Amino acid sequence: MGSVGSRQLNPAQLCDHQQATGLSAEQLEQLHTRFRSLDRHQHGYLTPTDLLRIPQLSLNPLHRQIIDGFFPSREPSARIGFKQFVDTCSTMLVPQFGRGSVRRCDGRVQKLRLLSKMFDTRRSGCITRSDFRQIMCSIVNLTWGQKQDQGSQEKLSDHRLPEVEAELQLLEQQAFGFSSCDKISYAEFEERLVSADVDGRLSIAKWLEDDDEGDAEAEAGMEVGSSP
Numbered sequence: 001m002g003s004v005g006s007r008q009l010n011p012a013q014l015c016d017h018q019q020a021t022g023l024s025a026e027q028l029e030q031l032h033t034r035f036r037s038l039d040r041h042q043h044g045y046l047t048p049t050d051l052l053r054i055p056q057l058s059l060n061p062l063h064r065q066i067i068d069g070f071f072p073s074r075e076p077s078a079r080i081g082f083k084q085f086v087d088t089c090s091t092m093l094v095p096q097f098g099r100g101s102v103r104r105c106d107g108r109v110q111k112l113r114l115l116s117k118m119f120d121t122r123r124s125g126c127i128t129r130s131d132f133r134q135i136m137c138s139i140v141n142l143t144w145g146q147k148q149d150q151g152s153q154e155k156l157s158d159h160r161l162p163e164v165e166a167e168l169q170l171l172e173q174q175a176f177g178f179s180s181c182d183k184i185s186y187a188e189f190e191e192r193l194v195s196a197d198v199d200g201r202l203s204i205a206k207w208l209e210d211d212d213e214g215d216a217e218a219e220a221g222m223e224v225g226s227s228p
Contacts, residue, residue, distance in 0.1 A: 008032070017083075021090035031089055035082050045079040061138040065118040074123070088114065112190040119189065126183045129176060136171050140164050 009017070009032050017028050036042075038050045048067050052058045060066060070088050071078040080088075091110045119127045119135055141164060175192050176184060184192075 017086055021086060023086070023090050023093060027093060028086065031086055032082070035085055045081050046085060047079055048076065061141075062118070062135060065121065065135060068121075069114045069118045108194070109190070112194065113186065115193075116186040116189050120186070126185050127175075127189050128183045129172070129181070132175055133168065133172060136168055137164075140167050140171075 009028060014025050014028055017023065018025065021028075023031075035046065038046055038053055040050075048071060051067050051070065052063065057063050057066065068074060070080055070085070091114050116127065119132055121131045121135075122128070175189060177192070
């Protein structure tokens, strides 16, 4: 793919990606730089292993589900090119190009569909209650961890479990209603969680922008526990 081999996207490539995603030139250049830094051997594609070189992603307890959202299959040999990388990333970024004229009006729909695939760990076309609870537990715990600094984390830990459980029950009720069903379709999941900030809790957009410090850590294998 020529767009990946070069240092910058040419005007025609930028225009094509802008029209397709609504992302600005700056956003696309950041994604292009990120793609090139992960594609160390300049193959023109990324594998699941390549994405795990991003420290912030590898530390995310849901990194497997997030990576699954990028690839069509779970095979270790699965690959995505720059276009597929941009298309997936664009569902999690706020478009800054066109402000509505070319901005995709179905962005929220695509974002929810991507989240549905992440929650469907069995790739069965539906979301089970057990998978939902397990993944949401990781998300809620991650959110709590981000709210607490190191000085207060131990102090608040005694009060954490009841509040986490209460939030999990509320989210589960929002997704599955009051029925005892064990699974729901993508459409039901997306309709019921349309107002929930699940994607915001995943913080996916934070590691999409290329960061020299983050890349240096990935290269040296140091400071793995540092914040994004």
